[in-house]
Amino acid sequence: xxxxxxxxxxxxxxxxxxxxxxxxxxxxxxxxxxxxxxxxxxxxxxxxxxxxxxxxxxxxxxxxxxxxxxxxxxxxxxxxxxxxxxxxxxxxxxxxxxxxxxxxxxxxxxxxxxxxxxxxxxxxxxxxxxxxxxxxxxxxxxxxxxxxxxxxxx
Amino acid sequence: xxxxxxxxxxxxxxxxxxxxxxxxxxxxxxxxxxxxxxxxxxxxxxxxxxxxxxxxxxxxxxxxxxxxxxxxxxxxxxxxxxxxxxxxxxxxxxxxxxxxxxx
Numbered sequence: 411x412x413x414x415x416x417x418x419x420x421x422x423x424x425x426x427x428x429x430x431x432x433x434x435x436x437x438x439x440x441x442x443x444x445x446x447x448x449x450x451x452x453x454x455x456x457x458x459x460x461x462x463x464x465x466x467x468x469x470x471x472x473x474x475x476x477x478x479x480x481x482x483x484x485x486x487x488x489x490x491x492x493x494x495x496x497x498x499x500x501x502x503x504x505x506x507x508x509x510x511x512x513x514x515x516x517x518x519x520x521x522x523x524x525x526x527x528x529x530x531x532x533x534x535x536x537x538x539x540x541x542x543x544x545x546x547x548x549x550x551x552x553x554x555x556x557x558x559x560x561x562x563x564x
Numbered sequence: 565x566x567x568x569x570x571x572x573x574x575x576x577x578x579x580x581x582x583x584x585x586x587x588x589x590x591x592x593x594x595x596x597x598x599x600x601x602x603x604x605x606x607x608x609x610x611x612x613x614x615x616x617x618x619x620x621x622x623x624x625x626x627x628x629x630x631x632x633x634x635x636x637x638x639x640x641x642x643x644x645x646x647x648x649x650x651x652x653x654x655x656x657x658x659x660x661x662x663x664x665x666x667x
Contacts (some may be wrong), residue, residue, distance in 0.1 A: 420575060420661065421580070421658070421661060422661075423661055423662050423663065426658040426659075426661040426662045427662050429580065429582070429585055429658055430655065430658050430659065430662065430664075432582060432585060432586055432589070433585055433586065433588075433589035433655060433658075434589070435586075436585075436586040436587075436589035436590045436593075436605065436606070437589050437590065437592070437593040439590070439605050440590045440593040440594055440597070440605065441593060443601070443605065444594065497633065499601070500597060500598035500600060500601025500602075500604075501594045501596070501597045501598070501601055502594055502595040502596045502597070502640075503594060503595065504593065504594050504595040
C-alpha cells in the first residue's frame with residue numbers, strides 16, 4: 411500500500427477491469443454511507459407534523475411573536491437535523507441532474523398542495539386542510555424514507 | 565505511451581494508483597467528504613491517505629476545506645473540476661482498455 415506508485419505502463423484488460431471494480435466498489439460504499447438513518451426521516455416527519463401549530467396561533471401581537479419564535483426554532487431544528495446527518499455521515503451528497511430534477515418536481519408538488527391547503531384555510535376557513543396536509547406529508551416522509559432505505563439496501 | 569499527467573486518451577497515472585483511484589471514485593460520488601470518513605471507507609492509515617491526498621492536491625485534482633466543529637478541526641475534501649474531468653476521462657480510458665464503451 412505504501413509503495414503503490416504505478417509503473418507508467420498501461421494496464422492489461424484484467425488490471426483495468428479490477429481497477430474499474432475497485433472504483434465502483436468505492437462509489438457503492440459511499441452511496442451506502444449516504445443513506446440517511448431512520449432518525450433522520452423521523453426527525454423530518456416530526457418537524458413537518460408539528461408545523462401546523464404555527465397556523466393555529468391568534469392574530470395578536472403575542473400570537474405573531476409566538477409565530478416568529480416558533481418559525482425560528484423550527485428552522486433551527488431543521489438545519490440541525492440536516493447538519494447532524496452530514497456531520498455523522500462525513501459526506502455531502504451530490505445530486506445528478508436527474509436527481510435534482512426529481513427533487514424540484516417533488517418540491518413543486520408539495521408547494522402546490524401546501525398552497526391549496528393554505529387557500530382552503532384562509533379563503534374558506536377550512537382549518538383541517540393545513541393539518542391534513544402536514545400530517546399526510548409527515549407520514550409520506552416517514553414511509554418513503556424508511557421504505558426507500560430498505561429497498562436500496564436490499 | 566503515457567507516463568504522467570493527462571494523456572490524450574484520458575489515461576492518467578496520477579489517478580491510476582489503486583488508493584488514489586478509490587479516493588477519486590469516492591469523491592466523484594459526493595460533493596465533499598470528511599478526511600476521517602475517506603480514511604474509514606478506504607481502510608488506510610491517516611499518513612497513507614495524507615500522502616495520496618497531497619499528490620492529488622499537487623496535481624490540482626483535489627482541494628480541501630478546514631472547518632472547526634466542537635473544538636475539533638475537520639478537513640473536508642472535494643474533487644476540483646479538473647479532478648472530476650480527469651477522473652471521468654481516466655475511467656473512460658479504463659473502459660476502453662477493457663472493451664466496455666460504458667454509458
